[in-house]
Amino acid sequence: MCRWMAWLGQPARIDELLFKTEHGIVDQSLHARMGAEPTNGDGFGLGWYGTGEGPGVYRSVAPAWADANLRELAAHIESPLFLAHVRAAIGSPVQQTNCHPFRRGRWLFVHNGYIADFHLLRRDLMLAVDRELFANVQGSTDTEVVFHLALTLGLEDDPIAALEQTVGLIEATAHRRGVADPVQASFGVSDGTTLWAVRYATTGRPRSLFASADVDAVRCLHPDNPRFQRLSPDDRLIVSEPFSDLPGVWQEIPAGTAVTVHRGGVLEHQPFRPQPAGSAVTAPDLTGALDA
C-alpha cells in the first residue's frame, strides 16, 4: 500500500501541503487511515515542475517523517504542480529506483496499489515494453513496468487511453498466466500542464481516491478558515486519502473512473474501461513473449 497526492494550482510552497496541512502526506507515512497498513515508511518521492527543464524528482529511502532533506526542499521550493508519494513496499527492495514518481521527459507517474503475483507476470510485461524503453527500467517495482507499458502504448498522446490499454494488457496477461484479480490501482499522471488520475480495480473496491471540491463550495462551508480563504479557483488537489475531516472539502472519485484536472481548476470525469491490447502496437512483442 502507498499514499500519494497531487497539486495543480497557484504556485505553492511544497511544505504548505506536505507538512503544514492536517493529516498531510507526510503524516500519512506514519498514520494512514484508509490503507491496508498505517505505515508507509519504505521511501518517499516528490516530483515538481518549476525552475529548470522538465520536472525535478527527489527520491529517498528514508521514511518521509524522518527525512531532514525533504523538510528542507519542501520549505524552499515553490511549484504550481507537483506529486508526492509515500511507499509501503510489498516485496521489492527499498531503494531510490523503486520510489515513485517515475519520470520520462516531462512526464511523471505515481501509483498506489499492485499487480497481483507480479513475479509471475514480470517477464511477459517487460517483453511488451518498447525495445527502446526497455533499458530505462532501473528498479524492480510493478509500477515502473506499468509506466513503461503505458509509455509504449501512447501515454504521451492520450494518458487515459494508454492506461486503459495498459490495464487491458496486464489483465489479459494475468488471465493467460492464471493470475486472478490482477490490478488494484490509483494512478496519477502529469505532463506539467494537466493532471490525470485513475481509480480502478479488476475486481472489488479499488484504493481510495479523492479530489478537492470547488473552491467556492469549500469557502462557503468553512468561512472562518483562513487557509481555505487563500485558495484560488485554480487550485485542485487529488489525494489517496483526505487531509482533514472537514465536511464538504473532499469528493470521492468513483471506482472505475478517470479524472482530468486542467489549469484553472476544471475537473472532468470519464469512465475508465480497460481495453484489450491493440494488435497494431503490441502484437509482435507479445508473439515473441508467447513463443518463448
Next chain:
Amino acid sequence: MCRWMAWLGQPARIDELLFKTEHGIVDQSLHARMGAEPTNGDGFGLGWYGTGEGPGVYRSVAPAWADANLRELAAHIESPLFLAHVRAAIGSPVQQTNCHPFRRGRWLFVHNGYIADFHLLRRDLMLAVDRELFANVQGSTDTEVVFHLALTLGLEDDPIAALEQTVGLIEATAHRRGVADPVQASFGVSDGTTLWAVRYATTGRPRSLFASADVDAVRCLHPDNPRFQRLSPDDRLIVSEPFSDLPGVWQEIPAGTAVTVHRGGVLEHQPFRPQPAGSAVTAPDLTGALDA
C-alpha cells in the same frame, strides 16, 4: 581534507557551477588536485538562498559524484548565493549532521581544514560555546564546534572579528593542552547578502583558496569563451581550488587573509589576525558553568 565553493552573483542554476563547469566541485569530489587526497567522498552539502525563509540546506552521505538527488536539485534550483562542500572525513563518522554547510538562522558556514587533535580539545571548546547554543550541536565534527564558537563570539555582528576571536580561543586552548599547530583552515560564511572567506593556518601553508577575477579581466583574456561572456560584473566565485586552468581567471587569496564579497561583485581583502580570547566574552560563560 575537503573542498568548497561559493557563488555570489546573478541568479544561477546550481548545476551550471556544480556539474557543467570543467573541474567543478563535483569533479573535485573524485579528482581534487590541490588537497592532501584526491577523493572527497564522505558526504556532500549545499546551502542556497532563494525561495522560502533563510537558506535551504541539502546534505547527503552519498559521494557527490553518485548522488542522483543532487543532480536533480542542482538542475531545478536557481540561486544568487550558494555554498557547496564535498567532505573527506578525518575520523568523525560519515553522517548528515557532519556534512557542511552548518546553519543558524540566515547564516551558513563551511570549512576546509582541521583542528589538530580535536578529541583532546573538544570538551574545552564545547564548554566555551554559549549555553543557549550548546544543544544545537548535533554532530561530531570540529567544524560544527568552530561555527558555534564563532556564533558565541559574535559571528552575526562581525564574522571576521568573530572568527579571529574563535581561532585565537582555539589556539590558546591548544597551547594549554600541549597541542601544536592547531588550526588549518579555509572558512566560508554567508548571511544571504554578503560572503566572507578566510584563509589561515597557525603554522605553515594554509589550505588553498581562490577568488574569481574581475569579470572584465576574465572576458578580455578569453574573448571567445561564451560562458564567460554570460558573466556579469556582479558575479564572484570563491573556491578551494580553481575550476579550470585558464590563466588570469583565478586569483589566489593570500595566507592569513580574509575577504569580503559584497553584492555587485566587490571584493575586499583584509589581514586575518587571530585574537586571544577576550576575558570579557568567555569568562562569564565559564563562570556560568560553575554557577549552574
Next chain:
Amino acid sequence: MCRWMAWLGQPARIDELLFKTEHGIVDQSLHARMGAEPTNGDGFGLGWYGTGEGPGVYRSVAPAWADANLRELAAHIESPLFLAHVRAAIGSPVQQTNCHPFRRGRWLFVHNGYIADFHLLRRDLMLAVDRELFANVQGSTDTEVVFHLALTLGLEDDPIAALEQTVGLIEATAHRRGVADPVQASFGVSDGTTLWAVRYATTGRPRSLFASADVDAVRCLHPDNPRFQRLSPDDRLIVSEPFSDLPGVWQEIPAGTAVTVHRGGVLEHQPFRPQPAGSAVTAPDLTGALDA
C-alpha cells in the same frame, strides 16, 4: 519510544529471535503494542558477543522491517548473548551514531525512554562526563550521554549502582534547571557475561519490561510447543514487550526494579534507588572545567 530485547543463554542464531518469533522485535518495529507509538522505524541496532574481541555492533538507519542486511546477519550469526533495539526518534536525527546499542570495550547499553527536556540539560550532563570519555560521544541522543555518565560513575565496576548514581545526577540536574519528571527508562546493560536491566521512572508508570519465566514453568504450561522444548534452563530473555501472548511465559519486571541475569539463567531482583550524585565524584570534574 523504542523497543529492545536481550538474550542470554545457549548460542542461538539471531534470526530465531528477531524474525522467527511471533511478535519479535522486528515485528515490533512496525506494530508495537505497549508503547506510545506502534512504529519504531528510526533505525535499528544489534550488539552481539561471539567471534572476535568484544561485542560486534551493527547499526542501521533503515527501518528494521526493511533492512536486507539485517536479515542476512541475523541468519548467519550465532551468539549466546545479544541485545537488539528498534528506535523511534524523539527529536534527534536518524543516524547510525544515534542508534543503540552504545558500546565501550566489552560493554553494551540500550535504553527505551527519555530524559525530559534533554536540550535544557545536555550541557550540564555532558560536563559531568569524565574528561577522558567526553570525545567519545559521537551522536546527539540522551541515551549516549546517560551511558557515558554511567561509565563515569563506575558502570564497569557495578552497573546497577552506577545507574542509580547516574539517574540521581540527572534528577538533581533537572531539579536545578526546573525540569519535572526527567527520567523515563528501561535500561539494558551487558559485559558479555552478565546481563542487567532496569525499569524506572521518576514519576508515574515506567516503560514496560518483561523477563521470560523459568524454563521449567514455560515447558509445563505449553508441553506441545516444540520451540519451548528446545529451551534450556540457561536461557533468559529480557524484552520491552512480550513476543507472544501465551500465559505464563512472561513475568513483568516491577517498576523501580533492577534485575541481574547470570549465566545459567539465574534471575535476581533488587530495588532500583537513584542516588544523589556524590560530591566526591562530580565536584572535581566541574572544578577541572574551570581550571582548564
Next chain:
Amino acid sequence: MCRWMAWLGQPARIDELLFKTEHGIVDQSLHARMGAEPTNGDGFGLGWYGTGEGPGVYRSVAPAWADANLRELAAHIESPLFLAHVRAAIGSPVQQTNCHPFRRGRWLFVHNGYIADFHLLRRDLMLAVDRELFANVQGSTDTEVVFHLALTLGLEDDPIAALEQTVGLIEATAHRRGVADPVQASFGVSDGTTLWAVRYATTGRPRSLFASADVDAVRCLHPDNPRFQRLSPDDRLIVSEPFSDLPGVWQEIPAGTAVTVHRGGVLEHQPFRPQPAGSAVTAPDLTGALDA
C-alpha cells in the same frame, strides 16, 4: 571498474584480509593501482560461508573505506571462504541490488569489468534468462544479468562451461546488435566448497587478476614475515590486484584463463574459450527476442 578478492583456506577473521593487509581490498576502494580509476566508492559487498544455511551477503552503498558496519562485521565474522567486492559504477545506480556478490542458493558471483553498450543488449540478454529466474533480477547491472544467464546455462553443474556459454551468447548478441568488443571481465564464483575465477576479454588485455603463490614458496621468500608463517598449505587468495608488492607472492592469471581452487589449496588452470550458445537451451527464447 571494480576490484574483488576471494579467500579459500583456513577459517580467517575477515578483517585480517580486508583491513589488516597492506593494500587490501578496502584500501583499493580508495587507492586502486591497476584499474582505470583509483576510486571504487560506489558500494561494497561481502559474501561469506560459515554459520547458517548458504552464504551470508552484506551489501552497502557506503564506500567501503567509510562503512562502520563493515568494520564491525569483518572484525567479528570468521570464514573459510569468502568474496569481497568494491564497486565503481559505470552508469547504473548506486544501490544495494547493484552491489556484488550476487547470490542464488549456495552460489556467489562477482565481476570486475563490463558488457559494452549494455543498454543496447539488456533486453536480448534478459530474454535469454530462464523464465523461472527472470523475476529474481532485482537491480540494473550487467553483472546480475551475466550471473542469471550463467545460471540458465548450467552454472550449478559446471561453472566454467556455463560461463564459456554465457560469454559466447553475449558476444553473439553483441555481434548481432553491432556492438564491438563486448566483454571485459574477471569473474569469481563459488559454491561454498570450490572457488572458480576467469580472466577474459573479447579483445585486448583483460582486467588484472592474480592468485597467491604456493605457501611454501611464499614462506621461503619471506622467512621473517610472521604473517606469512601463519599461512597453511590450504590457503589461497584470488585478487584483482596484489595486496602488497612483495616479490614472488603473487602470480598473474594469464588472459583467457579459468582457474579452479580446490580445498587444500590446489590451483588448476584451464583455457577459457567462449562457446556459441547451444541451440538446445536458448533457441526458443532467442527466437522470440529476434522476432521482436
